Amino acid sequence: MENGAAQPVIVAIDGPSGTGKSSTSKAVAAQLGLSYLDTGAQYRAITWWMVSNGIDIDDPTAIAAVAGKPEIVSGTDPADPTITVDGTDVAGPIRTPEVTSKVSAVSAVPEVRARITELQRSLAASAERGIVVEGRDIGTTVLPDADLKIFLTASAEARAARRSGELKGADVQSTREALIKRDAADSSRKTSPLAKADDAVEVDTTELTLAQVIECVVTLVGEKRAVK
Numbered sequence: 001m002e003n004g005a006a007q008p009v010i011v012a013i014d015g016p017s018g019t020g021k022s023s024t025s026k027a028v029a030a031q032l033g034l035s036y037l038d039t040g041a042q043y044r045a046i047t048w049w050m051v052s053n054g055i056d057i058d059d060p061t062a063i064a065a066v067a068g069k070p071e072i073v074s075g076t077d078p079a080d081p082t083i084t085v086d087g088t089d090v091a092g093p094i095r096t097p098e099v100t101s102k103v104s105a106v107s108a109v110p111e112v113r114a115r116i117t118e119l120q121r122s123l124a125a126s127a128e129r130g131i132v133v134e135g136r137d138i139g140t141t142v143l144p145d146a147d148l149k150i151f152l153t154a155s156a157e158a159r160a161a162r163r164s165g166e167l168k169g170a171d172v173q174s175t176r177e178a179l180i181k182r183d184a185a186d187s188s189r190k191t192s193p194l195a196k197a198d199d200a201v202e203v204d205t206t207e208l209t210l211a212q213v214i215e216c217v218v219t220l221v222g223e224k225r226a227v228k
């Protein structure tokens with residue numbers, strides 16, 4: 001179509017922890033004037049609520065029974081992404097080691113995924129200019145008709161070094177082990193595991209700077225828009 005640039009564009013960016021999904025997605029969305037959604041933050045938010053309300057994380061039935069209770073709201077401006085649970089700003093609390101260690105168990109529960117997937121689809125549908133959505137199952141399950149699907153990878157060493165740089169003073173070796181453990185849990189769950197969609201473009205970011213990854217994705221979006 002001639003005026004393809006005016007069409008909303010949906011970009012799905014998936015991959016394991018520390019591959020650069022959040023940084024890349026935010027920058028691409030800001031550069032192209034699109035909305036941005038961090039779906040990991042939504043799973044972290046529901047996990048924070050479960051922990052705060054004393055729900056037994058080892059009991060999927062207990063988690064499923066209350067999965068519909070918390071109201072999770074995501075602000076999708078890439079310059080100021082926000083996340084609230086029942087009106088409380090949880091941007092800080094959802095990044096604690098406790099939530100990080102429990103999020104894989106909570107996000108494996110099908111009722112939790114159904115609830116969060118519905119929120120994600122409705123945010124994507126209402127993004128007027130389009131949206132960059134990042135997570136683990138966006139290209140495979142949440143938005144299988146996305147205009148562009150990217151799957152980011154990087155070596156476990158690079159990912160651990162990036163993450164421990166963020167968590168000031170964190171030991172690289174234990175960060176690496178925790179990442180590998182979470183990847184294994186996220187990739188092996190029955191419902192909507194971490195996986196590359198068949199039609200996703202895989203980008204190995206191990207040897208790339210963040211700026212190079214952003215440029216690569218912006219170029220790919222431009223190519224998709226040109227043929228839309």
Ligand SMILES: Nc1ncnc2c1ncn2[C@@H]1O[C@H](COP(=O)(O)OP(=O)(O)O)[C@@H](O)[C@H]1O
Binds near residue numbers: 015016019020021024
């Ligand atoms: N290509 C890259 N090279 C070096 N550091 C990077 C690169 N991409 C991201 N980072 C840094 O790695 C850390 C994790 O990135 P993030 O975007 O949060 O990854 P993810 O969302 O996949 O977990 C951040 O501190 C980010 O600045």
Ligand SMILES: Nc1ccn([C@H]2C[C@H](O)[C@@H](COP(=O)(O)OP(=O)(O)O)O2)c(=O)n1
Binds near residue numbers: 137182186
């Ligand atoms: N689409 C998604 C996004 C995240 N999750 C789950 C699994 C992940 O380990 C957690 C946290 O995701 P998040 O993107 O915040 O994790 P990192 O920033 O990579 O450490 O949420 C998911 O199951 N599906």
